[in-house]
Amino acid sequence: MAAPKHQIRALHTDSTxxxxxxxxxxxxxxxxxEGRFPAVWQRxxxxxxxxSFLWMMYRCGWGAKEGQETVxxxxxxxxxxxxxxxxxxxxxxxHGLHGDRAAWKRQLKRAPARVQxxxxxxxxxxxxxxxxxxxxxxxxxARLYADEWIVSITDVTPLTHTIHAHVRDGDLDMxxxxxxxxxxxxxxxxxxxxxxx
Numbered sequence: 001m002a003a004p005k006h007q008i009r010a011l012h013t014d015s016t017x018x019x020x021x022x023x024x025x026x027x028x029x030x031x032x033x034e035g036r037f038p039a040v041w042q043r044x045x046x047x048x049x050x051x052s053f054l055w056m057m058y059r060c061g062w063g064a065k066e067g068q069e070t071v072x073x074x075x076x077x078x079x080x081x082x083x084x085x086x087x088x089x090x091x092x093x094x095h096g097l098h099g100d101r102a103a104w105k106r107q108l109k110r111a112p113a114r115v116q117x118x119x120x121x122x123x124x125x126x127x128x129x130x131x132x133x134x135x136x137x138x139x140x141x142a143r144l145y146a147d148e149w150i151v152s153i154t155d156v157t158p159l160t161h162t163i164h165a166h167v168r169d170g171d172l173d174m175x176x177x178x179x180x181x182x183x184x185x186x187x188x189x190x191x192x193x194x195x196x197x
Contacts, residue, residue, distance in 0.1 A: 012183075080148065
């Protein structure tokens with residue numbers, strides 16, 4: 001059965017959801033060691049979190065892109081994640097969803113979070129027909145993320161390299177077995193209604 005075009009899929013528990021980010025080692029290593037972002041991590045900049053491991057691999061090139069060599073699995077509270085969704089705006093203008101382009105721009109400027117849907121990726125990082133959520137956090141949302149929502153930060157760079165090695169060797173079954181177990185995230189339909197055009 002085909003996946004819905006817009007659906008949040010993630011590794012999650014009853015109280016947490018895991019999202020992925022990739023950083024240079026000077027940020028990623030201390031973040032994983034201390035379980036919080038170091039002082040050099042800028043709370044006044046937008047930060048994008050991704051529940052899809054394979055979309056993160058696409059974005060960081062399996063941890064090979066400059067400045068994205070350390071891949072982090074950041075476990076955050078579901079309460080925080082859902083607060084961000086509730087306060088988010090779509091990152092692009094959608095006719096029929098927004099009154100007009102100016103109204104969308106006003107909403108975007110006020111919103112502490114923004115939602116973007118990008119094609120999900122397979123193990124070879126090729127696009128799939130369904131979409132994967134990216135959630136951009138700015139202002140209040142970025143500060144809450146860094147200071148209140150984080151439960152744990154794990155350096156998954158070794159896992160990233162192991163899975164990539166299996167993909168390069170053509171052993172997709174083994175690579176698939178090592179992927180985080182992502183499943184549909186049970187989010188309120190009302191929250192998603194204004195976010196998946």
